[in-house]
Amino acid sequence: MTTESVSGEENIAGIVKIASKILSIGYVCNRCLGRAFAKLLHGITNEERGKIIRDFIALSLDFGVNINVKMENFQEYNFRKIENVEQGKRVCQFCEDIFTYIVPKLGEEAFRKAKAYEFENFLVGTVLNKKLYENDEMLLKISPEYSESIKDEINREIGKSLCEKLDKIVEHKDPQLLILVNLKKLRIELKSKSLYIYGGYRKLVRGIPQTTWYCRRCRGKGCKFCNWKGKMYRSSIQQVIEKPLIKMTGGKRSRFHGSGREDVDVRCLDYRPFIIEIIDPKKRNIDLEKVKNEINRSKYVQVDDLKLATKDEVIKVKEAKNDKVYRAIVTFSKILNNMELEKLSTLKNVKVSQKTPTRVLHRRTDLVRERVVKNVEYRLLGKKRLELIIECDAGTYVKEFIHGDSGRTKPSIAEILQNPVRKIVLDVIGIRK
Ligand SMILES: [Zn+2]
């Protein structure tokens, strides 16, 4: 048999052979018998297909055709010749009768749980337990060309009832709500698509990281090392921004995707683009103006330009290469003199070669990056103090460009001035978009 065969090339014995293989195993319900022929005839259910096949086999048996079947499959038929078909309680060898009780009950659970979510579309998926999986494999093996998986039937059953009860549509590619029928645990598990919100943030204080750093010893549970806080810093940009969003969406947690990041001790006074991802949100329609106002009550962080985003935009935001402008207040070891400072005015569009900074060498590969410093302006603030305005490529290690990192960054301000740097206080003051 091939799928290319046209009408007339098959023998009716083919259907009888498949039916016999199934009906000789033990009792099989119409739904499972019909599922072996699911791809034949549109517009009828597997149960109807099963009924047609069973009637036909019963008719053939009464006609006197010799077909190998278990007679318990034919309790409800009144045969002409065959007598004493044993009566009694039967359980389907394939689906174990889950469609009579378990599936409808899980359908109700799915409805109850889904009601807690705000969504336009959904998809149902099924995880089989070991026994049902083996049974399913057996049926697919008996009728590889015409059958479908029991998972398709469960998904369809529950999907159909949810469509009606919830007035929502099924979405196969990118559903907002995934409803998982877990037959191993006999329960419904829901997973809603992440909500992505784009915005720009300003960081007004030093001493907090962009993303939440959980304690590396206890991973957030709280221990002696982290003073029972679970976190390494008092707050983070992510923590401030996620707070109203998690509250309003009922989401579980967040993932933060920034367009680059400033160091913990650096402020960011221009708006840096980001996308925050809220995981497993229950509500999807939220008032972003209200979110913004709540965040902006924080002393640490300000946001602007909040809008809904998509997953595809995350990579764009993360990989955007925006030129940056920094302001640095630098304290040197020796007294600065104007003659030497003149040399800084030559720093226009210079290529700077940077070996991976010593301070991050423990977690990053040691390699050489080349970045362009577009412009440097300076203003003397004291005998040893200088204000620098540095405009450079995205990804420039600015601190290293200032202090030279023991010669690992060349050229550097310290090298040009022949004056070691003692302290740098840094702000991002411009992100060119
Ligand atoms: Zn069955």
Ligand SMILES: [Zn+2]
């Ligand atoms: Zn800890």
